[in-house]
Amino acid sequence: MSQATQQHDVLLSLTGVHTHIGAYHILHGVDLSVPRSQLTMLLGRNGAGKTTTLRTIMGLWHASQGQVVFDGQDITAAETPHIAGLDIAYVPENMGIFSDLTVKENMLLAARSAKRVQHMDSKRLEWIFKLFPAVEKFWNHPAGKLSGGQKQMLAVARAIVEPRKLLIVDEPSKGLAPAIINNMIDAFAQLKQTGTTILLVEQNISFAKRLGDHVAVMDNGKVVHAGTMQELANNEDLQHALLGLAI
Amino acid sequence: MSKLNFDWKPLVLAPLLALFVLPFIGSPSTWVTLTVAGLAMGMIIFIIASGLTLVFGLMDVLNFGHGVFIALGAFVATTVMGAMGDWTGSDQLWRNLVAVFPAMLVAMAVAGAVGLAFERFIVRPVYGQHLKQILITMGGMIIGEELIKVVWGPAQIALPLPDAMRGSLYLGDAAIEKYRLMAVVVGLAVFALLAWVLGRTKIGLLIRAGVQDREMVESLGYRIKRLFIGVFVVGSGLAGLGGVMWGLYQQTVTPQMGAQVNVLIFIVIIIGGLGSTGGALIGSLLVGLMANYTGFLAPKVALFSNIALMVAILLWRPQGVYPVTSR
Numbered sequence: 001m002s003q004a005t006q007q008h009d010v011l012l013s014l015t016g017v018h019t020h021i022g023a024y025h026i027l028h029g030v031d032l033s034v035p036r037s038q039l040t041m042l043l044g045r046n047g048a049g050k051t052t053t054l055r056t057i058m059g060l061w062h063a064s065q066g067q068v069v070f071d072g073q074d075i076t077a078a079e080t081p082h083i084a085g086l087d088i089a090y091v092p093e094n095m096g097i098f099s100d101l102t103v104k105e106n107m108l109l110a111a112r113s114a115k116r117v118q119h120m121d122s123k124r125l126e127w128i129f130k131l132f133p134a135v136e137k138f139w140n141h142p143a144g145k146l147s148g149g150q151k152q153m154l155a156v157a158r159a160i161v162e163p164r165k166l167l168i169v170d171e172p173s174k175g176l177a178p179a180i181i182n183n184m185i186d187a188f189a190q191l192k193q194t195g196t197t198i199l200l201v202e203q204n205i206s207f208a209k210r211l212g213d214h215v216a217v218m219d220n221g222k223v224v225h226a227g228t229m230q231e232l233a234n235n236e237d238l239q240h241a242l243l244g245l246a247i
Numbered sequence: 248m249s250k251l252n253f254d255w256k257p258l259v260l261a262p263l264l265a266l267f268v269l270p271f272i273g274s275p276s277t278w279v280t281l282t283v284a285g286l287a288m289g290m291i292i293f294i295i296a297s298g299l300t301l302v303f304g305l306m307d308v309l310n311f312g313h314g315v316f317i318a319l320g321a322f323v324a325t326t327v328m329g330a331m332g333d334w335t336g337s338d339q340l341w342r343n344l345v346a347v348f349p350a351m352l353v354a355m356a357v358a359g360a361v362g363l364a365f366e367r368f369i370v371r372p373v374y375g376q377h378l379k380q381i382l383i384t385m386g387g388m389i390i391g392e393e394l395i396k397v398v399w400g401p402a403q404i405a406l407p408l409p410d411a412m413r414g415s416l417y418l419g420d421a422a423i424e425k426y427r428l429m430a431v432v433v434g435l436a437v438f439a440l441l442a443w444v445l446g447r448t449k450i451g452l453l454i455r456a457g458v459q460d461r462e463m464v465e466s467l468g469y470r471i472k473r474l475f476i477g478v479f480v481v482g483s484g485l486a487g488l489g490g491v492m493w494g495l496y497q498q499t500v501t502p503q504m505g506a507q508v509n510v511l512i513f514i515v516i517i518i519g520g521l522g523s524t525g526g527a528l529i530g531s532l533l534v535g536l537m538a539n540y541t542g543f544l545a546p547k548v549a550l551f552s553n554i555a556l557m558v559a560i561l562l563w564r565p566q567g568v569y570p571v572t573s574r
Contacts, residue, residue: 058466084468096463098456100571108449109456112468115449 011036011166011197012057017066019056026052028221029066034166034214039188039198041208041229043243044218050201051093053218054170057199058090059083071165085112089159093170093201097151097158099144103135106143110158124161131187132157149180156187166197173204185210205243209233217242257568261289261532268540276420281539287427289535290434291496295489295508296515296527297441298482304458304522304571306475308370309377312384313512314505315391316362316483320354320490321500322399325406327353335409343409347495354491355484361391362483366476388509392502403501406494430492437485441524454478458522458571511538514553518560520567529568533560 012034019027027049034040042050055061057068059080068076075083084090089110098106104117107125114120129136132153138146143154152172159167172188173181181204188211191198202208208215212229225232225242232238265282272278299313327350328335334346369387373379408426415422445451453474457464461471493508494500515534519526534553541552560568 060462060466079470080462080465081468081470084466090466092463092466096460096466098459098463100459101452101456105452105456109452109464110467 009036010034011071012199013069014053014057015067015069017053017056017063017068019052019061020064021052021061026221027056027063030056030218030221030223031226032216032223033226034197034199036197037195038213039192039200039211040214040216041212042199042201042216042218043203043205043208045243046203048218049221050218051170052221054090054092054168054199054201057083057168058088087163087165089164089167091155091159091167091169091172093174095151095155097143097146097155099142101143102140103138103143103146103154104140106154106158107135107161110161113162120161124163128157128160131190132183149176152176152180152184153187156184160191160196164196166199167191168199170201171203172200173202173207181207254569257526257529260529260568261536264533264536264540268544271544272540274420276418276422277543279418279421280423281543282536283423283427283431285536285539286532287424287430287434287535288496288538289532290431290438291489291492292508292511292515292535293434293528293531294437294492295486296512296519296531297437297524298478298485299512300516300519300522300524300527301454301458301478302475302482303516305454305461305471305478306374307377308374309380310370310384311381311509312365312369312386312388312391313482313486314507314509315365315388315395316358316486316505317490317493317508318392318395318500318502318505319361320358320487321406321494321504322395322404322490322502323354323357323487324350324491324494325399325404325500328406328409335407338410340411343411346409347412347491351488351491354487356487358487358490359480359484362480362486363476365483366479370479388506392506395502399502401502403499405498406500407498408495412495426495430496433492437488438528445524450474450477511553514557516567518557518567520564520570522571523567523569526567526569530560 010033014030014032017027017030018025030049030053032053042053044050052061056063059075059078063076066076067074070083070086070088073086075086098109101109108114108117108120111120134146134150134153135157138150143151146154156169156172159169172184176184185207188198188200192211200211209229215227215229215232216223217225219242225238269278272281295317299310302308302310328346331346334342337343365387369383370380373383412426412429415424416428445455453464453469457471457474464471490505493504497504511534515530516527518530518533519528533556537552537556538549541549564570
């Protein structure tokens with residue numbers, strides 16, 4: 001654990017996590033700490049194990065060794081619904097949008113405490129509509145008809161429809177136009193201000209630099225560097241060594 | 248599916264089929280009789296198939312043992328209605344309904360309870376393994392049939408229509424059997440109830456979402472396995488209800504009747520799009536109409552006709568008339 005994260009209360013920690021998928025050994029002892037009320041970026045090349053790490057946290061794949069602790073509770077062997085029920089919202093790489101449902105139905109589904117749209121927190125919805133106007137504009141439209149950027153906005157909007165302790169998002173900027181990426185950055189910046197703890201996987205370094213408080217870099221199924229975003233952004237040699245490029 | 252994006256084309260298939268065969272049948276009164284018979288048969292098949300398509304859609308489970316719940320429902324009805332002979336023998340419709348209604352309820356309850364055990368001991372050990380699912384659920388059906396023989400005997404049993412439900416109503420020269428009209432009404436009621444649950448309730452929303460992406464539903468914090476067990480039990484209960492309706496339609500029940508109907512059900516859910524309840528309704532009506540029209544026009548090809556219908560639909564829409572997105 002880096003000195004920077006030690007200074008903050010840790011909400012989520014992974015210790016020596018190994019994950020196998022079938023015959024493949026993907027994670028080789030991941031150590032990761034996500035400080036409370038901070039935005040942690042998980043960076044790394046393709047195939048480094050970032051998505052597997054997120055899926056292991058969510059219980060979609062189970063760790064074969066090691067420990068995952070969330071808010072003081074060991075969730076290593078817990079089932080996905082139990083983990084999500086601890087107030088963790090997850091946006092997968094493919095966004096997980098229910099294409100045959102309307103935008104409204106997608107949002108209602110994510111609002112676990114609401115049986116009907118009328119039961120949803122209207123003030124929070126208004127805030128979400130300001131963050132992502134497309135969600136309001138296409139409220140009654142089938143989600144499958146939205147563009148890629150609009151789907152990503154819906155996926156994030158769905159994840160924050162109710163307050164959650166931790167928001168996990170896998171590559172929110174993937175395949176999006178620069179204007180929509182800026183919109184997304186603004187949204188995450190506002191979310192940070194609400195004190196939500198966020199764990200983002202990103203390949204877009206500019207995105208990461210603008211938002212990240214902390215950073216963990218993965219390679220070959222391990223976290224090979226953890227520290228502050230600023231520290232990494234200011235050290236070109238480190239960037240080259242870890243990511244093969246300069247931020 | 249949103250009203251803004253409703254795909255209406257599949258809805259015209261059944262009317263098109265009905266209009267297409269009219270010149271071949273010739274007599275309008277015969278056509279009306281056959282059409283009502285086809286719709287009645289279609290609605291009974293829909294009652295049976297609706298649960299199966301959701302079971303497949305939600306958990307990717309191929310349950311070839313669904314037919315056993317049909318036979319079980321029908322046999323339970325012979326017992327319940329047999330014990331209410333005074334009521335079924337009455338010429339007053341309300342007294343007949345007082346006999347049929349509890350028979351339906353008991354059949355649904357017994358089929359649902361057996362469905363719960365079937366899911367726990369037969370289906371659950373083979374989640375995610377299609378070949379094993381096919382083999383073990385077919386085995387489950389064979390065992391179920393044998394158990395039915397142990398309880399009710401191997402011979403076919405008569406399930407006569409209650410007195411007031413026999414006979415026909417006449418629309419001009421067209422004779423429309425009263426029971427077939429009743430089957431249409433019950434089928435529509437089941438469809439309306441399913442449509443309401445699926446379209447207007449949070450449970451329905453979860454089922455529709457689960458059919459598309461069960462992993463994401465779990466990631467939102469919902470226990471989809473519990474939902475699946477619920478759908479399996481309801482689907483089994485509906486098959487039991489369908490068994491009562493089918494038994495009364497045929498007026499005899501045999502332990503093998505479920506296996507015979509199974510073929511039609513799988514044609515229906517493939518035509519409809521695996522996991523689609525609306526598609527199952529369209530598929531059921533098409534299969535019911537086709538079976539009756541070809542039974543009249545060309546009995547020798549009647550068995551083949553529904554296979555041909557399925558092939559034609561799949562050439563048009565390879566995923567069925569209402570494919571479930573993301574599958």
